[in-house]
Structure formats: C-alpha cells, structure tokens
Amino acid sequence: MRELLRRYQFILLAIILVLVTVILYSYNLRQKTATTFFERAVLTFSAPFQSTVDGVVDSVTGMWGNYLWLVDVQQQNQLLKRENLDLHSEVQQTQEILQQNGRLRKLLAFVDELDRPALPAQVIGEDAGNWSRTILIDKGTQAELNNGLPVVAAQGVVGRIIKVAPNSARVLLITDASSAVAALIQRTRTRGIVRGRGNNLSIEYALRDADIRPGDLLVTSGMGGVFPKGLPLGVVKTVEKDQFGLFQRVSAMPTVDFSHLEEVMVIVGEDDR
C-alpha cells in the first residue's frame, strides 16, 4: 500500500490539490458578496499604489502636453517662454478643472434626480484579467460603503460594489459576464434581464412577440432591489428572432463609456420617494 502511495505520489498530490482549489472556488462563489481577509489585505495594500500610479500618470501626461514641446526654445526667449508655459499650464489646469467640474455637475444632476444620497468616487484601477470587467474606486468602508451598493455615472448605470476594503472598493461592471440586472425597454415596458458580454450587453428572456426595436432605451426596472428604477443601462443595437423559440435575441450598447470612466457616484441611501 505504502509502495503504491509512493509510486503515485505526484498524481495523488495533484488530484488532492486541484480538488481543494475547486472546493475553495465553489465556496467563494457562494460567498460572492463577502470580502475575504486575503482580498481585503490585497485591496488595502494595493489601493495607495494604484492611487499613486494614477497620480503619476496624470502628471506625466500633463508634463508631456505642457512642457516637452518647449524643449528646443532659443535662449533669448527662455524667460518669455517660461512665463508663457506657466500661463499655458494654468490654462490647461483650469480647462481640466472645468472639464472635471462639468462631469461632476452632470453626475450631481443625475444623482439629484434620484433623490437619494450619493458619494462621489474616483476610478483608480481596472481589472487585471481580460475576461472579467471590474474597476477599483478610491472609497471603501471608511466612507461607509458596503457590498451591493449601486454605482452610477452621468450617462447611466456602472455596476455594483462586490468587494470592500477600508479605502477602496471593487465594482462589478454591468458588462461583466456574471452581472445580471433586471431591465425594462423604456418605450414598451417590456421586461428582460440584462447580462454583460464584455463590451456590450445582451437582453435575456425578452418574449418573442414583444415590440423591441434598435434605438430603444433600456432602463433598470427596480426589481431585485439593487438599482433604483429608471436608470439608463443601454441602447438596443440589434434584434434577432429565430423561426422557433420563446425569446428573441437582443443586444445593446451600454450608455456609459467604460473606457473613459474617471468619476462615479455610489448611491448610498434608500429611496426617499
């Protein structure tokens, strides 16, 4: 027996280890909303680095735009150029602040319509994999954020919080394959479930004879209790009906441009209405 065990030591070890990791994964799938100690430690440790990297990249991009084109200036114009540079830099900064102000105003106006308290947050990181769609924001349990809170941008729904650390939180985007949001076609009130497909969305369980057309706006239905009712999710792109089958195949483009997401709002309070 011992000889047999020794002979197949590697295979046995491999099988046991794979089984243990599969069980660990299945267990964590059930505990989806819980943030483990390990994950909290990694998020806590990485958040300052990610904020720093974000800041450094912003400064480098700013320097590239404002300073590097002046490298070859003539000596006699140096003073004048420097003055010009300072002014230019100030203008650039003002423009940046104006743009940010505009974005935040839109975001605030959007959140004001909801009549629910919301907390602004900065996007400081993205997902390290290519198949899942999550972002990291710079607010966490210290700002009283919890798992499951909805996150929005001025254009519509971004996603919901799935992991929280003291100063950061991970947000599952609506374009992630594991995200499912109860939705309505705004024009016809047809119900469906919006699932993520990487860069776009698909609408499941939309009945075959329901009136859905390209260009229709998809909004949250408020069912499920995560997202408030009526928030924009996406715009219908294609509608396909098979010869047979109960449902039609509908794809949509999200209203939020996730590749240029900088500021978001976390809806923290209950519906006042």
Place this chain on the structure above:
Amino acid sequence: MRGFFLFLAAGIFFALLQSSVFPLFLSPNWRPNLILLLILYLGLSENLSRALVAGLLLGAIQDSFCGPSLGLYVSVYLIIILVTRALIEQLNIESPPMLLLLVAGGTLLQNLLIGFYLTLFAETASVLHILLPAIPKQLFTNLVFAAILFFLLLRFQRFLGYRSGLAGLISQSKHHGA
C-alpha cells in the same frame, strides 16, 4: 528562499501593472497576462513544492485583482504548474522558442480552464463570448511580452546571478559547467 520572495514580489508588481498601467494604453483583450508568464517560468525553474506554494499565492493575488470570486486563478494556475511539471521531462526547456511555444500552450490552457470553470461552476456561459474572440489577441500579446521578458532576462542575467535549472536561457547553458 530569496527566489521565492522574488517571484511573489514580481507577481504583485505585475498585478499592479496589469490593473493600473496597462488599462491606460491597452484595451482588455490586448493586455498581456504577465502573471501567467511568471507561473510558467515558476513551473519550469523552481522545485515542485516551492512552485506550488508560490503558484497558489500568485493565483490568490490575481484573484484579488480581478473578477468577483477568490479561487478561480488559484485552481487554474495550480493545474498549469502541474501540467508544466509533467511536460518538463519531455521538453527541451533550454530552448527559448520552446518556451514561447509553452507560453502559447499556457495561454490556451488558461482560457480553456477559465471558460470551463465559469461555465460549469459559476453558470456564466456568456463569458465564452468574451473569452473566445480574445484568444488570438491574448496569444499575440503574451508571446510578444514573453519574448521581451526573456530577452531582458538574458541581457540582465549576469546581474541576477546564474542559477542551475533556470529555464530557457542560452547564455546560462553556455556558462553551465564552465
């Protein structure tokens, strides 16, 4: 032991790069998975127990930086290390082209396993719509970055110190036994 911590530090650095720097310049499908390259190299160059422990920790780190559930990359990387160890006897791992072939195989195996796990356990079959079109781009970027990393490793090997059993380094083979 120093090498073990070096692998972990490199893993954390790569995870930060993948989550904070690459997204600024590359779309998700064109972002290389540097941790996978590290896992493959770990499987080739470290002893089994050390490779397994480091692989499990690197998987947990990647899980914390990506996706909703802890355990997916832990399991996927464990299988990749075990497969690499099983192949190590059969392959000429001193050859850089063979290492690049391993990177291609590792990328395909990783996508296959992630697709399998997510479809079977998490019931998110729609992930296949994201994974499948991304595979050619992933293969290309992983190979390009692997070639760059191997080139840099060869260039700076003298500063890192020569080690026996370090895979895929021609200059190491030349110096080996000299």
